[in-house]
Amino acid sequence: MSTVLIIFYVLSAVTLSTAFMTIFSRNPIHSAIYLVICFFSIAGHYLLFNAQFLALVHIIVYSGAIMILLLFTLMLMNLNKEDEVHKPRLTRLGAVFSVLATCGILLSIFLRSKPIMGDYDTTGEDYQSIKVLGKVLLDQDNGFMIPFEFVSVLLLVAMIGAVLLSKKENSAK
Amino acid sequence: MDTTLALVLILAPLFGFLLNIFFGKQLGKTLSGAIGTFTVIVSFAVTLYFFLNITETNQAIQVKLFDWIAISDFKVDFGFLLDHLSLLWLMFVTGIGALIHLYSISYMHDDENMHKFFAYLNLFVFFMISLVIGSNLLIMFIGWEGVGLCSYLLIGFWYKNQDFNDAAKKAFIMNRIGDLGLLVGIFIVGFVFKTIDFAELKTIVLAGTMNNEMWITIAAIALFIGAAGKSAQIPLYTWLPDAMAGPTPVSALIHAATMVTAGIFMITRLYFLFDLAPLVQDAIAIIGAITSLVAATIALVQTDIKKVLAYSTVSQLGLMFLALGMGAYEIAVFHVITHAFFKACLFLGSGSVIHALHNEQDMRKMGGLRKAMPITFITMLLSSLAISGIFPLAGFWSKDEILMTAFHGNPVLWVIGSLASIFTAFYMFRLMFLTFFNDFRGTEEQKKHLHESPALITFPLIVLAILATVGGLISLPGNSWLNHYLAPFFPNKEHIAHALGQTEYILMAIATVGALVGIGVAYAKYMKQNQVPGADATFTGISKVLYNKYYVDEIYDAIFVKPINALSNFFRDFVEVGLSAFVFGFGKVANELSFQGKKLQTGSIGFYLFIFVIGFCAIISYLFIEL
Amino acid sequence: MDNVLNHIGIENYIFLSVILFCIGVFGVLYRRNAIIVFMSIEIMLNAVNLLFVAFSTYHQDANGQVFVFFSMAVAAAEVAVGLAILVAVFRNIGSIDVANLKNLKG
Numbered sequence: 001m002s003t004v005l006i007i008f009y010v011l012s013a014v015t016l017s018t019a020f021m022t023i024f025s026r027n028p029i030h031s032a033i034y035l036v037i038c039f040f041s042i043a044g045h046y047l048l049f050n051a052q053f054l055a056l057v058h059i060i061v062y063s064g065a066i067m068i069l070l071l072f073t074l075m076l077m078n079l080n081k082e083d084e085v086h087k088p089r090l091t092r093l094g095a096v097f098s099v100l101a102t103c104g105i106l107l108s109i110f111l112r113s114k115p116i117m118g119d120y121d122t123t124g125e126d127y128q129s130i131k132v133l134g135k136v137l138l139d140q141d142n143g144f145m146i147p148f149e150f151v152s153v154l155l156l157v158a159m160i161g162a163v164l165l166s167k168k169e170n171s172a173k
Numbered sequence: 174m175d176t177t178l179a180l181v182l183i184l185a186p187l188f189g190f191l192l193n194i195f196f197g198k199q200l201g202k203t204l205s206g207a208i209g210t211f212t213v214i215v216s217f218a219v220t221l222y223f224f225l226n227i228t229e230t231n232q233a234i235q236v237k238l239f240d241w242i243a244i245s246d247f248k249v250d251f252g253f254l255l256d257h258l259s260l261l262w263l264m265f266v267t268g269i270g271a272l273i274h275l276y277s278i279s280y281m282h283d284d285e286n287m288h289k290f291f292a293y294l295n296l297f298v299f300f301m302i303s304l305v306i307g308s309n310l311l312i313m314f315i316g317w318e319g320v321g322l323c324s325y326l327l328i329g330f331w332y333k334n335q336d337f338n339d340a341a342k343k344a345f346i347m348n349r350i351g352d353l354g355l356l357v358g359i360f361i362v363g364f365v366f367k368t369i370d371f372a373e374l375k376t377i378v379l380a381g382t383m384n385n386e387m388w389i390t391i392a393a394i395a396l397f398i399g400a401a402g403k404s405a406q407i408p409l410y411t412w413l414p415d416a417m418a419g420p421t422p423v424s425a426l427i428h429a430a431t432m433v434t435a436g437i438f439m440i441t442r443l444y445f446l447f448d449l450a451p452l453v454q455d456a457i458a459i460i461g462a463i464t465s466l467v468a469a470t471i472a473l474v475q476t477d478i479k480k481v482l483a484y485s486t487v488s489q490l491g492l493m494f495l496a497l498g499m500g501a502y503e504i505a506v507f508h509v510i511t512h513a514f515f516k517a518c519l520f521l522g523s524g525s526v527i528h529a530l531h532n533e534q535d536m537r538k539m540g541g542l543r544k545a546m547p548i549t550f551i552t553m554l555l556s557s558l559a560i561s562g563i564f565p566l567a568g569f570w571s572k573d574e575i576l577m578t579a580f581h582g583n584p585v586l587w588v589i590g591s592l593a594s595i596f597t598a599f600y601m602f603r604l605m606f607l608t609f610f611n612d613f614r615g616t617e618e619q620k621k622h623l624h625e626s627p628a629l630i631t632f633p634l635i636v637l638a639i640l641a642t643v644g645g646l647i648s649l650p651g652n653s654w655l656n657h658y659l660a661p662f663f664p665n666k667e668h669i670a671h672a673l674g675q676t677e678y679i680l681m682a683i684a685t686v687g688a689l690v691g692i693g694v695a696y697a698k699y700m701k702q703n704q705v706p707g708a709d710a711t712f713t714g715i716s717k718v719l720y721n722k723y724y725v726d727e728i729y730d731a732i733f734v735k736p737i738n739a740l741s742n743f744f745r746d747f748v749e750v751g752l753s754a755f756v757f758g759f760g761k762v763a764n765e766l767s768f769q770g771k772k773l774q775t776g777s778i779g780f781y782l783f784i785f786v787i788g789f790c791a792i793i794s795y796l797f798i799e800l
Numbered sequence: 801m802d803n804v805l806n807h808i809g810i811e812n813y814i815f816l817s818v819i820l821f822c823i824g825v826f827g828v829l830y831r832r833n834a835i836i837v838f839m840s841i842e843i844m845l846n847a848v849n850l851l852f853v854a855f856s857t858y859h860q861d862a863n864g865q866v867f868v869f870f871s872m873a874v875a876a877a878e879v880a881v882g883l884a885i886l887v888a889v890f891r892n893i894g895s896i897d898v899a900n901l902k903n904l905k906g
Contacts, residue, residue: 004807012816019820019843023827028835035839042846049804049857054865058849061872066842066879073883074835077890091779095829098786103822105790109797110814120810120858122803127862136862137869144866151873158877165884168891776902782828 007048014041028074032067039063053130179236179253182219182263183302185212189295197288206278209291213274213298217267224260231661233257235308235372242311247367254308254371257662261506262305262438265513269430270298272633276521277422279629280528290330290420297323301431305438310359310369313439317355317403320432321348327427328419337418347412351402355439358395361388362446371442378445379665386449393450396443397457400436405487406494407464411726413487417479421524424479429486429520430513437493437509441502444663448500458498458582462589465491467723469596473603474719476706477534478523481604485560486516488593492575495590501578503648503659508575510655511567511644515556518637522553525626525634526608530619536607537705538616543609545623548631550609552638557605559641561598561688567644569685574650577680591687598691606699607706614705650677805857813854820847834886834896838879845875 018038025031039062046055126132137144189212197205223234233256241251274294281287297320304316321344329341363369365388366377400406405413416428427433440447440457447454465488472484489512496505527534529546543550559566562573572594580587613620625631648655698704706712712720721727820843827840849868856864890896 002807004804008808008812012812015816016819016823019823022839022843023823023831023836028833031836031839035842038843039846042850045850046853048808049853051853051856051865054853054868057869057872061876062842062846065876069879069883070835070839073887076887077835077896091783092830094783095826098783098790098829099822099826101790102786102825103818105794105798106818106821107815109793110818111811112798120803120805122806123860125860127860128856128865133862133865133869137866144870147870151870154877155873158880162880162884165881166887778898778901779829779832786825786829 004048008045011041011044011048014038015045029071032071032074035070036063036067039067049128051128053128053133175234175255176236176238178219178222179234179255179306182216182223183253183299183306185215185219186295186298186302188212190292190299193288193292193295197292200288202282202287203278205288205291206274206281209295210271210274210278212295213267213271216263216298216302217271220260220263220267223255224264227255227257227260228658233372233661237308247363249309249311249369251312252308253306253312255306257659258438258441258506259305261510261658263302265510266301266305266431267298269513269517269637270294270301270426272636273422273426273430273517273521276425276524276630276633277420279627280422280524281420284420286330290327293323293326293330294423294426297327297427297432301435304435308370308372310362310371313442314355314359317399317435317439318352320427320435321345321352321403324348324416324423324427324432327423328416330419330423334418340412340415340418344412344416347409348402351399351409351436353399354395354397354402355399358392358399361392361395365389365392374443375445378449389446390450390453393447393453394456396439396446397453400440400494401460402436403439404433404436404490404494405464406436406460406491407467410464410468410487411722411729414480414483414722417477417483421479421520421527424483425517425520425524428483429516433486433490434493434509434513437490437497437505440497441506444500444502445665447497454498454500456498458495458579458586461491461494461496461498462579462586462593463491464488465495465593466589466596467491469593469600471719471722472600473596474706474712474716475600476536476709476720478526478536478539478604478608479520479534481536481600482516482519482523485519485597485600486512488597489516489560492572492590492593495579495586496575499578499582499586501575502663503653503656504571504574504578506659507648507655508571510647511559511571511641514637514644515559515566515568515641518552518556518634518641519560521630521634521637522549522556525549525630528626528630529623530615531622533615533619536604538614539608540611540615540705541609541613542623546609546625548625549634552631552634553609554605555638556641557601559644561601561692562594562684563688564681564685565645567641570645570648570650573681573684574648576684577677580676580680591684594684595687595691598688599695602692602695603699606695610700611703803857803860805854810854810858813851817847817851817854820844820850832897832899834889834898834901837898838882838886842875842879845871 015038018034018041021034022031022038025034039058043055043058043063046052046058135143137148139145189209192208193200193205200208227233233254235252235254237250237252239251240248242249274291277290277294281290284290300316300319300323302316304313304320307313307316325341325345328344329338331337359369362374365385366374368374368377398409402409413428413433417424419428447457468484468487468491472481472488475481475484489508493505493508493512496502496508525546526539526542526549529542529549530539533539555566559568562569576587576590576594579590613623646654709720718724824840824842824844824847827843828837831837831840849871852864852868852871856862856868886896889901893900
């Protein structure tokens with residue numbers, strides 16, 4: 001067992017268990033904390049792949065921005081009470097059944113597509129350093145420049161929308 | 174050059190129609206009438222050019238505009254055929270058309286919808302031209318339907334009167350029956366000969382390779398039904414007398430001179446087909462003769478001046494069909510032309526009378542108009558002499574030729590035709606005496622306003638009367654310009670020349686004496702004894718039957734209209750109820766299903782998500798898992 | 801440079817991602833708290849992103865990572881708008897229990 005494999009198993013265990021705890025924790029604040037840990041472990045996976053750029057962006061966006069947003073919302077709503085009622089038994093059974101079905105179907109699809117296992121290509125070429133990714137992302141001719149610009153528009157629209165939606169309605173007064 | 178001119182010829186009236194229908198109100202009455210007349214005069218001028226051309230070159234002109242329909246080896250071109258027959262026809266269609274347009278300017282001047290009247294007249298001329306110069310049966314059919322439409326529009330021109338609307342509908346429906354026959358005929362011709370182009374058909378038939386006798390006979394029957402509908406032959410003639418509901422210029426143009434002769438035109442166009450179907454020819458001759466006699470007898474007792482002329486038209490058309498049935502096509506054409514002259518003149522004259530009497534059409538309330546309206550009187554007198562067949566006016570020559578042909582073909586038909594001619598002389602002079610002689614029988618008010626019509630009305634009358642007088646010159650026995658002219662159109666026909674032997678002179682004498690007897694009886698009865706037909710209820714015996722037109726309308730009503738009405742009622746009351754229940758059943762089922770389906774929309778997001786996940790699984794398994 | 805998959809194997813990442821995704825699906829179906837549902841959706845998104853990166857390494861191609869970058873941007877926008885909606889809903893009906901959101905009922 002190589003060191004890398006051991007790290008993978010440890011990270012995977014952390015990822016899965018915290019994801020599980022996120023869903024099963026009855027206190028939403030706890031869920032949020034578990035989710036942060038889960039996201040960090042996923043960033044660890046990215047680092048394992050040597051995808052430094054994504055790991056950084058992931059930590060900034062998810063662990064930083066999105067989690068802060070979630071926590072603020074939770075505190076705003078004052079939802080840290082454990083007052084949630086469980087769903088009816090039938091619904092829970094249905095949920096378990098459909099999740100198992102999804103899991104089985106997805107796994108069978110991926111495994112039937114028979115990815116080459118064991119011997120993996122190594123071109124030796126640098127394809128994922130921040131420098132190269134930046135070129136791929138912003139190259140005008142065969143890169144992703146136009147989608148990149150559209151993403152900025154999307155974020156702007158989302159920002160305006162969020163402000164507009166969460167604004168207190170003054171018209172009633 | 175020829176293409177352009179042909180387009181001008183046909184599109185000028187259409188242009189007039191568009192201008193009048195869209196801008197007629199703004200143009201004002203005089204301008205609208207002037208445009209309508211001018212466009213037809215343009216057509217006439219172009220026709221004249223072509224006509225003079227063809228008399229010199231003797232060459233038919235074929236104009237092909239574009240491929241119209243092409244289905245494997247069956248091709249229909251959109252084109253015109255300007256040959257001897259169609260140019261001859263166009264000459265009097267556009268010529269008389271222009272005169273009648275001119276007449277209408279004055280006649281319709283008091284009508285608020287005058288621009289519409291001219292629009293319809295122009296449209297009629299457009300369709301009539303396309304009927305005549307179409308290079309194949311389909312274009313002729315377009316014109317055929319178009320003139321039917323215009324006839325409907327113009328009969329019902331005074332649409333505020335329900336009787337007129339009914340007359341228009343009757344004409345339209347009667348024509349539809351005939352049109353169906355024509356359409357079936359076209360289908361059969363297309364099926365048998367693989368072409369419907371006149372020139373090609375003629376080539377094929379004259380080559381003599383086609384001996385599919387049964388189908389040709391059926392096609393000829395179907396085409397004859399079409400002709401009978403349009404040209405008002407038994408049993409489809411009842412619409413024409415009712416069509417007199419339209420304004421009088423319409424009666425003159427459409428229901429006397431041009432449209433009703435379309436059937437004769439069509440049969441002459443396809444004479445080579447009818448020559449191959451002798452049975453149908455016999456039927457045509459017999460039907461023509463009977464129509465001629467029946468209509469003439471009805472005309473004997475009618476009191477409405479236009480009804481007399483209408484039945485006279487039916488009767489004359491019957492004579493033309495008699496000639497067609499005898500295979501004497503050029504004689505039928507000859508009679509069509511002379512008839513167009515004198516009948517148009519008679520109708521326009523009656524219009525002049527009606528105009529002077531402020532829309533009085535009943536001859537019992539006329540009389541003594543001779544002094545007040547000398548021009549109308551003289552022109553109508555000439556035309557009446559012409560239609561009665563008095564030497565040497567136009568009608569004498571053409572009618573005589575028909576009777577001679579009938580005599581050589583079948584003496585019985587000759588007897589029938591001669592009887593019809595004698596009746597014709599009688600009822601025409603009955604009309605003349607009742608209208609123009611003795612004392613005026615109308616109201617004092619009308620008497621004060623009696624006047625000769627203005628020049629715009631009398632000019633066409635004079636022109637037509639002159640033509641009715643000298644029109645016979647185009648085909649004198651023994652030296653017929655018309656036969657000579659039409660000879661290239663009938664390449665396989667020998668020149669039918671009645672040698673002027675003893676028989677012919679005797680026949681002529683008999684016809685003339687017959688006509689004189691008819692006139693004499695009319696003179697004795699209506700001039701000498703000054704008889705006036707009594708009120709409607711006073712008719713008895715035969716004259717009652719005749720006055721009620723042999724009750725044909727009533728018989729048709731009982732045989733066709735009432736059963737169809739009953740059938741329709743049955744369908745409405747029973748079949749439609751069942752069908753509705755069936756159709757509405759679909760709606761009810763869909764309604765019920767969606768009502769049940771609505772219950773799935775619980776509004777619970779959890780449930781929606783569950784369905785969503787199941788659906789997701791289903792879709793990806795369908796897409797990616799091959800079973 | 802050594803390919804990390806030589807030590808771990810792509811199939812392990814497939815298993816990891818699928819299980820993570822299913823945990824997300826389960827959370828969406830099982831919980832009634834709208835914010836937890838949101839978190840579950842984030843978990844599902846991350847499962848997909850992880851698989852993208854794994855296959856990006858598998859093919860030695862940067863396009864997969866670019867795609868992940870875009871999906872992150874979309875996720876950020878989605879969370880911003882979604883949470884704003886939740887705040888508005890909470891303000892209106894005083895709860896974010898999805899069972900209470902039944903106004904869509906036909």
